[in-house]
Amino acid sequence: MLCGSTKYWDQFAEANLYETAAGRIVLAPGCNLKKPHPLWADPAQADRLKTVLDDLHLRKIDLADEVLVVNPNEYIGASTRNEIEYARACGKPVRYTHPV
Template identity: 40%
Template sequence: MTTITICGSARHRDAIYQTAELLEEAGFVVLKPPLHRIDELTAGQAAELKELAWKGATFAHLNRILKADVVFIVNPDGYIGSSTTLELGYAVAHRKLIAAMMPDAHELARSVLFDLLLHCPDIEKAVSDLSKRLAPAVES
């Protein structure tokens, strides 16, 4: 069974959750980013606590990337932020297959790292296309 870790900006929170649900329905094991609202959760706490929370969330998601067969970047508008850039570099360093919905809107240096570029801003169609590409070849 193929394990897919989803990466993407928190600004795409709803799209990430929708993508995860559709991929699970298609039969994949899906690991999604926590997308915690750490600043809200740590409001009024010491700066050290906020830093530890961010560090823990970051390392937890990098561990999800290690467990994945495929890293899927959910970026329906082409946006890839700094956290997703970090995750992309980590996935490349660990030789993961990397798929993305859209090319990076501002930086070709990121887009060239995608193994599968779907050119599709629509969540349902992108999941369908990705599922077809990841389906094992049927022997005749």
Template identity: 45%
Template sequence: MSNVPVARPRIVCLCGSLRFSEEFAAERTRLTLDLAIVLAPEATEASVLDSSLVQALGELHLRRIDLADEVRIVNPGGYIGEATRREIAYGTASGKRITYLHEPAMTDT
């Protein structure tokens, strides 16, 4: 057991395209070492998911945002897709702090 005191840790939800798995892993590690609790979607092995399952997984991810103090957008090169835009809008409407791996262009948000 560690002697390092950890008060109420910051909870960070990672959002972005799962094609950036290496960047997600790097952010997860960096934030964990910064003593944050990290919530993130999990990539699935299935190549084709049923549309109702895709919708349910999207809603599940919004519940992760509900639990978070901060929404961290993993967006290498500034890329932000449609689902991530929805998550940013949801986090913003919920009063969450939104941060980015790479700052988006003003027209991206």
């Protein structure tokens, strides 16, 4: 499972590539709310979708064997910290693309 800030969307794609090439099934965020799109153009829509996506992300962590945090420049935001805590509480190993 890939976690991290979607502001690093290109780094997510790279991590996905390497994890897939290593023979791992990759679960990852499917929406980047930081890039404009009609599905979240309306602020109310965006707020509702953010709630849905946050819950969906935790369900993906439930399915995962481990979590890989995509953290260029060692950046870990509040949402990612919550996901790391959730993963650890579930007993999931956590790795990082950049040492912390």
